[in-house]
Amino acid sequence: MKEQPKQETIPLNGDEAIALAAKQCDVDVVAAYPITPQTIIVEKFSEYVANGEVQTEFVCTESEHSAMTACLAAAVTGARTFTASASAGLALMHEMLFVTSGFRAPVVMAVANRALSAPLNIHGDQSDSMAERDSGWIHIYVENAQEAYDSVIQAFKIAEDTGVSLPVIVGLDGFTISHTLENVTVLGDDAVDQFVGERQLPIVLTHEGKTVPFKLDPENPMTMGPNALPNYYFEFKRQQEEGMRNALKKIQEVNSEYAKLTGRSYGDGLVDNYKLDDAEIAVVVVGSTAGTLKFIVDQMRQEGVKAGVLRLRTFRPFPVEQLRSALKNVKTVAVMDKAMSFGGFGGAVFGEVRNALYDTKEHPTIVNYIFGLGGRDATPRELRKIYDDLLKIDKKGNVETTVHFLGLRE
Amino acid sequence: MTTQEWKFTAKDIASKPDLFLSGHRACAGCGPASTLRLIMKATRGPTIVTQATGCMEIVGSIYPYTSWALPWLHTAFENAAANASGIDAALKIMRKKGKIKDEHIDIIAIAGDGGTYDIGLQALSGAVERGHDFLFILYDNEGYMNTGIQRSSSTPIGAATTTSPAGKVIPGKLEKKKPITEIMLAHDMPYVATATTYYWKDMLTKVRKGLEVEGPAFLHVFAPCPRGWRTEPGKTMEYSKLSVETCVFPIWEAVNGKRQLSTPSKLIQLSPQKKKPVKDYLAGQGRFRHLFTQQNQHLIDEMQRVTDENWQRLNKKCEPA
Numbered sequence: 001m002k003e004q005p006k007q008e009t010i011p012l013n014g015d016e017a018i019a020l021a022a023k024q025c026d027v028d029v030v031a032a033y034p035i036t037p038q039t040i041i042v043e044k045f046s047e048y049v050a051n052g053e054v055q056t057e058f059v060c061t062e063s064e065h066s067a068m069t070a071c072l073a074a075a076v077t078g079a080r081t082f083t084a085s086a087s088a089g090l091a092l093m094h095e096m097l098f099v100t101s102g103f104r105a106p107v108v109m110a111v112a113n114r115a116l117s118a119p120l121n122i123h124g125d126q127s128d129s130m131a132e133r134d135s136g137w138i139h140i141y142v143e144n145a146q147e148a149y150d151s152v153i154q155a156f157k158i159a160e161d162t163g164v165s166l167p168v169i170v171g172l173d174g175f176t177i178s179h180t181l182e183n184v185t186v187l188g189d190d191a192v193d194q195f196v197g198e199r200q201l202p203i204v205l206t207h208e209g210k211t212v213p214f215k216l217d218p219e220n221p222m223t224m225g226p227n228a229l230p231n232y233y234f235e236f237k238r239q240q241e242e243g244m245r246n247a248l249k250k251i252q253e254v255n256s257e258y259a260k261l262t263g264r265s266y267g268d269g270l271v272d273n274y275k276l277d278d279a280e281i282a283v284v285v286v287g288s289t290a291g292t293l294k295f296i297v298d299q300m301r302q303e304g305v306k307a308g309v310l311r312l313r314t315f316r317p318f319p320v321e322q323l324r325s326a327l328k329n330v331k332t333v334a335v336m337d338k339a340m341s342f343g344g345f346g347g348a349v350f351g352e353v354r355n356a357l358y359d360t361k362e363h364p365t366i367v368n369y370i371f372g373l374g375g376r377d378a379t380p381r382e383l384r385k386i387y388d389d390l391l392k393i394d395k396k397g398n399v400e401t402t403v404h405f406l407g408l409r410e
Numbered sequence: 411m412t413t414q415e416w417k418f419t420a421k422d423i424a425s426k427p428d429l430f431l432s433g434h435r436a437c438a439g440c441g442p443a444s445t446l447r448l449i450m451k452a453t454r455g456p457t458i459v460t461q462a463t464g465c466m467e468i469v470g471s472i473y474p475y476t477s478w479a480l481p482w483l484h485t486a487f488e489n490a491a492a493n494a495s496g497i498d499a500a501l502k503i504m505r506k507k508g509k510i511k512d513e514h515i516d517i518i519a520i521a522g523d524g525g526t527y528d529i530g531l532q533a534l535s536g537a538v539e540r541g542h543d544f545l546f547i548l549y550d551n552e553g554y555m556n557t558g559i560q561r562s563s564s565t566p567i568g569a570a571t572t573t574s575p576a577g578k579v580i581p582g583k584l585e586k587k588k589p590i591t592e593i594m595l596a597h598d599m600p601y602v603a604t605a606t607t608y609y610w611k612d613m614l615t616k617v618r619k620g621l622e623v624e625g626p627a628f629l630h631v632f633a634p635c636p637r638g639w640r641t642e643p644g645k646t647m648e649y650s651k652l653s654v655e656t657c658v659f660p661i662w663e664a665v666n667g668k669r670q671l672s673t674p675s676k677l678i679q680l681s682p683q684k685k686k687p688v689k690d691y692l693a694g695q696g697r698f699r700h701l702f703t704q705q706n707q708h709l710i711d712e713m714q715r716v717t718d719e720n721w722q723r724l725n726k727k728c729e730p731a
Contacts (some may be wrong), residue, residue, distance in 0.1 A: 028503045031496060055507055057499035062536030066492035069533070073460070073496025079504055081496075099485050207476050216497060216517060218456035223476035225484035232473050234493040235467055 003189035004263060011410045012184040014145040014177035015040030018084065018110045018170070021152035024192035028079035029303040031059035031070035035089040036122045037174040038112040042084060064089040068096035068107075075105035076224055078215040080156065080199045086174060087114035090128045094135070100167050101136025101240060103225065104202070104214075106159030107167040108151065109137075113287070114174040115374045123228075123375020124174030125287065130348050134168070136240055138247050139315040141171040142287045143272070145182040148172045150264055154254045155191055160317065162202040163246040173288040173338075177377065187262065195261055244317040251314055270319035273326050275301065279308030281390040282327065284353050285310050285336040289371075289378055296384050307387050310312040312349065320356045327357065332390045333364045336406075338372045346370070346403045365393055371406035382407050418482030418614045423451050427479070434467040434477040437641025441633035441650065442466050442549040445607045446520070446583075449547060449631075452617035457516040458493055463487035465556040465635075466549065488529040491537035494519040494544040502619045516621045517544040523564035524554045527588050538597045538626040545620040545627045548590065551635035561640040563588040566658075567716065568709045571638070576700035581709060586716060594628040595664055601627035603663035605672075608650035612672050617661060632659040640696020649691070655684070656691040657721040662728060669728045679725055688714045 017093060019041045022030070032042045048054040057074075061067040064085055071081040072155040085093060090111055100107055111129045115121040129139060137156065142148045146171065146311055172178055187195075201213035204222070212220040248270065255269025266272050274294050283293050290311035300307040310326055312319075327333060335354070336399065337347020345351065346368035357363040369386055371378050386406070395400055429450035436443035446466055450591040460483040461467040467484050469479035485493055494517050501517075504510045521530050534546060553571050554560040561574040566587045570576040574583040594602050601623040605613035613631060620627030633640065634649040641649060653659035660675040671679055678685050689710060692698040701709050 028507070028509075029496065029499045031499065055503065057503040059495055059499050060539065061492065061495070062532060062539070066489060066495065066533045066536055068490035069485055069489040070496035070499065073483060073493040074500035075496075076483065077458075077497050077500035077504070078509065079500035081500075083557050095486060096489070102486070106483045207474075216458050216483060218458065218481055221479060221481045223471050223478050226471040226473040226476065228473040 004261065005187060007185045007187055009183050009263065011181050012145055012149070013040065013179050013181050014148045014172045015112065015179065015284045016044050017145045017149035017184045018152050018172070019044035019048070020186060021149045021192075022082045023048050024187070024189050025080065025082070025153060025156050025196050026054070027055045027056050029059065029071065029074035029081045030083060031061050031067045031074065031081070032083045033064045033067045033085070033089060035064070035086050037114055037124070037178040038084045038086045038089070039109065040178065041110055041112070049266040053226050057345045064092040065096060068093040068100060071107045072096060072100045072103060072105050075107050076103060076214070076216055078199070078201060078213070080160070081107050084110040084111045084112070087116055087128045090132060091116060094132065097132055097135035097137060099225075102236065104165035104240070104243065105167060106156070106165055108152065108155045108159055109149070109167065111169050111171045112174045112178040113171050115380070121374040122174075124176050125373045125375065126171065126173075126338040127270060127340065127373070129171050130340060131167055133316065133348055136166065137316065138166055138168040138244070138251075139171060140168060140251070140313060141315060142177065142313075143288055143290050143311060145177055145180065146184050146264070147233070147266060148177060149184050149186060150258065150266075153196060154258055158197050158247060160199050161246070161250050162200055164243050164250050165202050166240070166243045166247060171287065176288045177213050185262075185264075190263065197259070233382065236296050248317045248319065266313050267311070268313040268322060271322045271326055272313050274309040274311070276308035276310060276326050276330070278306055279330050281308040281332045281394060282308040282310055282330045283334045283336060283386055284310045284312060284349065286315060286349055287338065289336060289383070292378070292380055292383055296380060296387060299384075300387055305387070305391065315349070318352055318356065323356050324360050327364060328360065330364050332394050333366045334369055334386045334390055335366060336369045336371055340369070340370060340373065350403070365399055367393070367399060367401070368403045369406045370403065376407055378407060413602070418452065418611050422459070423448070423614070426451050429453065430470065431477045431479055433475065435472065436465065437637050439636040439646045440465075441607060441635055442522070442551060442645045444646070445549050445631050445633045448607065448614060449617050450673050452614040453516065453518075454618060454621055455503050455516065456513060457518060458483070458497055459518045459520065460484065460490055460497065461519070462490035462521035462530055464525055466520065466521040466522065468556060474731040477550065480535060487525055489533045490519040490521040490525055490530060491534040491546060494546070495537045495540065495542045498544055514587060518621075519544055519546045521546070521548060523548065523550045523552060524562045527563045535597065538594070538628070541625050543625055546627065547617070547629045547631060549633045551633050551638055552587070553635070553638050555635045555638040564590070565569070566713070568572070568701050568713055570700060571697070579702055581706050582697070591628070591630050595667065598667065599628060600625050600666055601664070603628075604630045604632070604659065604661045606632045606650045606654055607714045608647050609654065609661060609672070609674050612661060612674070619663070624641050626696050638697070640699070641694060645694065649695070652686065652691040655683055655686045656688050656717065658688060658691050658717055660721060660724055662724070671728050688717050
């Protein structure tokens with residue numbers, strides 16, 4: 001086995017950890033626009049550029065729409081590209097998110113998850129990226145600053161895999177992760193460089209009949225972003241779905257490859273299970289709240305309750321098989337959503353999880369907890385209540401309310 | 411920059427291979443299509459073209475066909491200049507890192523008036539402020555023709571469009587055309603010019619100059635649309651010529667902010683009697699048909715007044731040759 005490279009532990013907040021990871025990935029172009037709570041990422045990266053610590057064209061665009069456009073255009077010119085956004089910024093990018101994934105452009109974007117207006121709120125929830133669920137981007141959500149750092153490095157390797165060729169969002173809870181200082185163990189520049197490698201371009205057939213790398217190149221002209229009518233459009237979209245399917249495998253591969261290099265892994269890369277093997281009750285969650293839930297599970301285990309946590313690390317592509325297998329022995333499940341789907345039957349994560357489990361022979365009873373909107377804190381006491389509720393459902397054998405609001409004044 | 415360094419002759423143009431190829435789906439008599447075909451003759455080497463959504467983007471890129479013999483990118487409507495920004499940034503850094511050949515590649519961004527005056531203005535302003543090295547070509551047919559002839563902020567006063575129809579109470583568009591080139595000049599950019607396809611040699615020279623400039627350049631090309639203007643397809647070049655002769659669309663260029671009239675407009679300045687009445691330009695255009703009634707005569711007078719005023723103002727802004 002190869003010897004593990006030297007690593008160093010330094011204090012970083014989530015945003016700084018992400019900026020460092022992007023720098024170490026030797027990105028060619030960063031095009032971005034400031035928005036809280038992402039701003040530290042672009043500020044830190046600007047410092048790297050200003051001090052000559054990284055060879056990157058940093059384009060301070062006049063809007064997020066242009067930021068995503070410039071990233072896409074740079075990516076199809078052959079460059080490795082990175083950006084960061086949140087909330088209203090991500091919403092302004094909405095149109096270009098679909099265009100970017102439709103181009104199969106491997107742009108990596110950190111989203112410091114934040115509430116959407118109105119009313120205006122700069123604090124953390126996941127409404128912004130959950131609203132982009134169907135934009136064709138891979139969604140990876142992290143639990144802490146360490147994982148934020150590790151996931152950005154992994155994201156380039158996943159996005160740029162020619163079988164995947166899709167953009168990746170790395171979501172980190174606004175303020176809870178973005179602004180909180182943690183000890184983060186980081187690799188040296190060389191080790192990251194070696195792990196990520198040079199960007200490989202997919203090989204495509206041009207209208208001239210040439211087989212060449214997919215990029216804007218005067219020597220091999222190709223028409224990018226054409227108008228596809230009903231006779232071709234559907235096939236383009238089906239191919240995009242194929243990229244997502246390939247991503248399911250690639251995310252797992254990269255997770256284990258990274259584990260060999262650093263000793264750190266996040267479940268199988270798709271789902272991160274905590275004490276689920278013999279669990280009877282479990283909570284499914286996305287993001288940093290998993291940390292507190294694990295603490296509560298430890299408490300409950302001491303009390304003899306078989307509780308567990310499933311942290312959904314990858315939300316798109318949705319890991320159906322992994323989720324089914326992880327929850328196969330669990331009797332009662334609560335799914336947490338840090339975003340609303342107004343008028344829907346619970347939140348987006350709830351719908352997905354319940355849908356995935358519907359076909360399993362003995363699917364568990366599943367309830368939904370919407371929480372933390374606009375940065376409202378989910379205290380250990382409140383989170384503990386979810387497990388207590390699950391125990392009650394278990395005991396009574398029926399569900400009175402399926403969708404709950406946690407920590408809300410009503 | 412030396413003037414008239416490039417000698418585009420009809421023979422040169424004819425012998426240079428087309429880069430915007432035939433087979434596209436533009437309408438008969440399409441001003442913008444002729445403009446594009448000609449403009450591409452003025453390229454000087456490796457070039458990447460990026461286009462905003464619009465007629466000229468649609469007609470040349472219907473999958474699996476293409477009219478583009480050079481690398482071409484379309485991503486959305488409002489962002490041709492942002493595309494150019496991304497391409498410019500990528501080429502610059504990849505050249506520096508040795509990832510691509512160390513040669514200059516020209517970038518041309520093309521958009522209609524909707525993609526420039528209206529929805530594309532923010533991205534254009536941003537890209538120019540950042541100083542990206544690209545030539546932005548606006549083909550102005552004075553409306554959203556691709557979606558069925560709606561009003562844009564480039565549509566002239568009095569014109570009927572499907573969202574500014576000539577009704578019983580409102581006689582077409584009431585607002586003046588936005589002075590886009592003045593806005594671009596205010597960005598203090600190295601090269602801004604106007605051109606029309608009829609004076610093709612002048613237009614091609616301006617394209618080349620825009621490419622030669624380091625940093626952003628802006629070329630405003632007036633391009634009649636027979637469908638949108640309700641004109642005969644065979645008269646496109648006539649209207650292109652009349653727009654200059656009536657001073658509705660004078661042609662000029664500004665190098666580093668110093669503005670000079672181009673020859674056809676300069677000749678009118680020197681011999682004002684050659685200036686034709688605006689009415690000559692309006693007549694025969696279906697979009698202005700409703701103006702030729704007694705009740706709307708005042709609008710034609712108003713258009714003549716606005717044209718004269720703009721022309722006088724332009725004359726004052728131009729430096730003597």
